[in-house]
Amino acid sequence: DAGVTQSPTHLIKTRGQHVTLRCSPISGHKSVSWYQQVLGQGPQFIFQYYEKEERGRGNFPDRFSARQFPNYSSELNVNALLLGDSALYLCASSLQGAREKLFFGSGTQLSVL
Amino acid sequence: GQQVMQIPQYQHVQEGEDFTTYCNSSTTLSNIQWYKQRPGGHPVFLIQLVKSGEVKKQKRLTFQFGEAKKNSSLHITATQTTDVGTYFCLYDGTASKLTFGTGTRLQVTL
Numbered sequence: 001d002a003g004v005t006q007s008p009t010h011l012i013k014t015r016g017q018h019v020t021l022r023c024s025p026i027s028g029h030k031s032v033s034w035y036q037q038v039l040g041q042g043p044q045f046i047f048q049y050y051e052k053e054e055r056g057r058g059n060f061p062d063r064f065s066a067r068q069f070p071n072y073s074s075e076l077n078v079n080a081l082l083l084g085d086s087a088l089y090l091c092a093s094s095l096q097g098a099r100e101k102l103f104f105g106s107g108t109q110l111s112v113l
Numbered sequence: 114g115q116q117v118m119q120i121p122q123y124q125h126v127q128e129g130e131d132f133t134t135y136c137n138s139s140t141t142l143s144n145i146q147w148y149k150q151r152p153g154g155h156p157v158f159l160i161q162l163v164k165s166g167e168v169k170k171q172k173r174l175t176f177q178f179g180e181a182k183k184n185s186s187l188h189i190t191a192t193q194t195t196d197v198g199t200y201f202c203l204y205d206g207t208a209s210k211l212t213f214g215t216g217t218r219l220q221v222t223l
Contacts, residue, residue: 042201042213056209099144099205104155
């Protein structure tokens, strides 16, 4: 069975642009969460979705948005990119929600120039 | 507000020595999970602790959840070079914000 897949693996953007990151959860998993990890730091929680509804949101500006589709895949959108948005963006899936084992994808490395 | 401190930030041990990392919370936690992230990799689930005073073992790894559910520890006996990485605790914070501890980076040398 496939694990959590994220695309693209690497991305280079310039300031002010918009980016969309994609995540496909493990088959049967209904919850997806997104994290930002800056080099040398721990992952920071951005969003959690379960059954297409937002269940939790971290301390990120409104430039960050996400959604979950009927097939449980998810997109993370970031508008008006800033240099400080450069990071590894991780997606994790779980069967139902927050208090369960999380399976992480390999992440999307975003560089903003 | 809720604060969770993970200590130490970094530890360098000789292979065969023991290692412990701690997560300490100012408030009661409903549960806590532990993850390991190898350099260049993504977090990998190790364990989940739910009950007060719970102790779980996985080979050389021992996980504990405090009686008051405010602290947790991960202890590795006789470290090996394969244990290198950063160990994070993860808890369900205020308003369902999944929060990682600051992490403990473990370096093991021969």
